[in-house]
Amino acid sequence: MSHVDPSRSSARGLLKIAASVCLTGVLSTTVQAASPAEQVSAHLAAGEFVAAMDLARSVEDQAVRESLLTQIAAEQAEDGELAAARATARQMPLNASRATATAAQARQQTLQGGGADFESLIELIETVVAPETWEALGGLGTITDFDSGGGIHVDANGVVARLTTTEQNNRLKELALEARQADLNTDMSQAAPLRMVSLNRLEAAINDRLAQGLPVVESMANLAGLYAVTNVFVYPETGEIVIAGPAAGWNYTGTGLPVSAESGVPTLQLDDLVTVLRTFGPGGEGIFGCSIDPRQEGLRELKDYVTESQASGPLSSRAVRSWTNQLQRKLGEQDVTIYGIPADSRVARVIVEADYRMKLIGIGKLDAGAHIPDYFDLMTPSQAADMSTIDALRWWLSLKCEAILKSGDGDAYELQGSSVLCQSENQFINQAGERVETGTAEANNQQFASNFTQHYEDLSRDDLIFADLQNIFDLALVAALIQRENLTAQTGWDLGAFAADGTYQPARYDAPQVVDSVVNYKVYNGRNIVVQVAGGVQVNVAAPLANVTASPRLEDAAEQAEAGELAPGRWWWDVQAAK
Numbered sequence: 001m002s003h004v005d006p007s008r009s010s011a012r013g014l015l016k017i018a019a020s021v022c023l024t025g026v027l028s029t030t031v032q033a034a035s036p037a038e039q040v041s042a043h044l045a046a047g048e049f050v051a052a053m054d055l056a057r058s059v060e061d062q063a064v065r066e067s068l069l070t071q072i073a074a075e076q077a078e079d080g081e082l083a084a085a086r087a088t089a090r091q092m093p094l095n096a097s098r099a100t101a102t103a104a105q106a107r108q109q110t111l112q113g114g115g116a117d118f119e120s121l122i123e124l125i126e127t128v129v130a131p132e133t134w135e136a137l138g139g140l141g142t143i144t145d146f147d148s149g150g151g152i153h154v155d156a157n158g159v160v161a162r163l164t165t166t167e168q169n170n171r172l173k174e175l176a177l178e179a180r181q182a183d184l185n186t187d188m189s190q191a192a193p194l195r196m197v198s199l200n201r202l203e204a205a206i207n208d209r210l211a212q213g214l215p216v217v218e219s220m221a222n223l224a225g226l227y228a229v230t231n232v233f234v235y236p237e238t239g240e241i242v243i244a245g246p247a248a249g250w251n252y253t254g255t256g257l258p259v260s261a262e263s264g265v266p267t268l269q270l271d272d273l274v275t276v277l278r279t280f281g282p283g284g285e286g287i288f289g290c291s292i293d294p295r296q297e298g299l300r301e302l303k304d305y306v307t308e309s310q311a312s313g314p315l316s317s318r319a320v321r322s323w324t325n326q327l328q329r330k331l332g333e334q335d336v337t338i339y340g341i342p343a344d345s346r347v348a349r350v351i352v353e354a355d356y357r358m359k360l361i362g363i364g365k366l367d368a369g370a371h372i373p374d375y376f377d378l379m380t381p382s383q384a385a386d387m388s389t390i391d392a393l394r395w396w397l398s399l400k401c402e403a404i405l406k407s408g409d410g411d412a413y414e415l416q417g418s419s420v421l422c423q424s425e426n427q428f429i430n431q432a433g434e435r436v437e438t439g440t441a442e443a444n445n446q447q448f449a450s451n452f453t454q455h456y457e458d459l460s461r462d463d464l465i466f467a468d469l470q471n472i473f474d475l476a477l478v479a480a481l482i483q484r485e486n487l488t489a490q491t492g493w494d495l496g497a498f499a500a501d502g503t504y505q506p507a508r509y510d511a512p513q514v515v516d517s518v519v520n521y522k523v524y525n526g527r528n529i530v531v532q533v534a535g536g537v538q539v540n541v542a543a544p545l546a547n548v549t550a551s552p553r554l555e556d557a558a559e560q561a562e563a564g565e566l567a568p569g570r571w572w573w574d575v576q577a578a579k
Contacts, residue, residue, distance in 0.1 A: 040068050044075045053088065066092050188219055189249025191262045192574040194231070196244045197224050200493050201571035202270075206504055207497040208569075216504075222267040224572040225250055227260040229268070229474040232413040232481060239491040243478055244575075257464060265460065265467040271506035273475050275347045278500045279340050280479040281488075288340025288476075290351050292359070292515060298332040305330050320523060324531055328519040336512045343511035347472055352512045354397070354469040358422075362395055362448060363520040363532045369462065371455040375532055376522040378444040384524035395449055396423055399473045404481070410490075413481060418474055420466070422452035 036059050043052035049072065056068035069092050076085035202223075206216055219225075225247040233242040248262030258267045279288050305327065338348045360366040364374035402417025452459070460467035482488060488495065497504040521531040566573065 036064060036068060040071060188224055191248040193246055194244050194575040195224055195226060195247035195572060196242050197572050198240050198242050200240045203496045203498050205569050205571050210503050221270045222250055222258050223270055226268045227263050227265050229478055230415055232478060234411045234487050234490060236490050239493055241487050241491055266464055266471055268471050271346045272472050274498050274504055274506050275341055275345050276476045276479040277498050280483045281495055283500050285340040290355060291337040292334050292355050294331055294334050301330040302327055324519055324521045327531060328517055331517040333514045334517055335514055344508040345506060349509050350468050350472055354465050356515055357465055360518060365518055365520055368459055372451045375444055375448055378447050381524040384530050398423060420456045420470060422449040
């Protein structure tokens with residue numbers, strides 16, 4: 001299953017509900033009293049699907065034929081034969097009849113407890129939304145499946161593919177010329193607006209130290225003090241790929257996290273770079289992420305407990321706290337799933353912690369400041385009085401990047417407006433304890449996500465885990481850009497020690513497996529109790545890679561940034577007059 005922007009999945013969740021609503025009304029009108037319909041009904045009652053199909057296909061009247069095929073597809077779906085139902089539906093034109101059939105398939109998949117039938121839902125979307133625009137009929141529209149497990153999800157290839165475009169002026173070209181005049185100072189602690197780090201030279205230096213049994217030095221582990229990535233340069237003639245950005249010396253927090261002496265944010269980490277290079281390199285999965293999810297049995301017990309409590313009448317004010325504590329016990333532990341990266345990597349550790357802390361902020365267990373009020377602070381008493389269902393709030397983080405510019409000859413790139421986007425969705429809990437996507441988010445859920453996005457930079461300064469997460473996003477973009485633009489082939493670099501089977505081994509940490517559920521509540525009007533369990537996070541960096549823009553100002557940027565002659569073993573340099 002491929003992975004795409006979560007906003008694409010929201011439409012499917014919405015259609016899932018729409019399909020359930022329209023099913024009864026539509027199907028009840030499709031069974032005609034005409035003789036062919038009676039014969040098809042008889043075949044279906046006897047389980048003779050092949051005979052029913054042969055009869056339906058033999059009917060010349062298109063409207064009657066479509067009606068019969070709809071009837072057959074619905075029966076196949078009801079019987080659990082969803083693949084056969086899809087095959088039957090595909091024999092119809094893209095019209096309302098086909099929409100009815102695919103809606104039935106989607107509904108039946110949900111009723112069977114198997115989650116959404118995405119093939120049917122995709123077909124339903126293509127049926128009812130401007131059919132002539134879809135790729136299957138020669139148009140440009142297309143849909144791909146989305147993994148709805150939630151959590152952090154990073155698919156950087158699509159991001160690069162969508163946002164990379166060629167620049168239309170010469171600014172990057174001028175930058176590359178200036179960078180040729182490298183400032184070869186030896187003081188790495190000196191602040192630099194644009195520091196260049198040659199990945200090839202760094203890898204060679206590390207490989208040499210490992211061969212001698214020597215450890216990687218601190219400057220290498222902190223990527224020469226880079227605290228952001230703004231540019232990528234390519235030098236095919238010397239076989240180099242260079243990343244660049246602002247840099248300075250660094251200090252360490254009380255927990256041992258290296259932070260820039262210039263900006264106060266964490267420095268980029270070699271371990272994270274190698275991890276994502278392997279994820280997006282040859283043999284890598286091309287995606288990574290994490291999910292923190294309540295267990296289905298816990299959700300079921302929680303729902304049953306709430307139902308029993310409601311049947312017993314109102315709670316006294318003194319009983320509210322013990323009642324919510326019981327909810328938390330019923331929900332139990334939540335499982336942590338990590339994919340695409342080693343579960344014991346630093347990247348995994350950061351994304352899981354960021355996920356969990358975001359959940360705590362959302363339900364008011366952590367204070368993110370006045371600009372990011374929690375869900376309860378956003379809710380009004382009248383809204384609280386109207387709540388009657390058990391909803392699961394879902395928030396996820398995805399990469400926000402305004403553009404990726406490149407020079408016409410593809411030797412210089414610039415990342416513009418890289419940040420973090422928070423998105424939201426409401427889900428409801430069914431009788432089986434399953435979370436069912438709705439594809440929509442009510443106003444307060446949306447407002448929390450909007451505030452989180454708008455003030456993410458401020459939040460990152462106060463809570464460094466979110467700044468650390470931003471660094472990982474930047475490095476994931478770089479790794480995916482290298483892969484998508486085939487930069488390793490252009491430079492003849494096989495990643496060496498950084499490759500999947502390379503000699504460099506990032507540090508390992510205890511792999512997170514479970515976390516405790518966290519519940520919070522607020523009483524409105526002295527009688528309406530609203531309870532929320534920590535939500536979710538998803539990071540998707542697929543979109544920015546989808547349209548790399550060519551930029552004339554980048555034409556000579558790589559040449560400007562070139563270091564010229566460097567001393568043996570030197571792998572970083574500063575640009576004298578970066579613009």
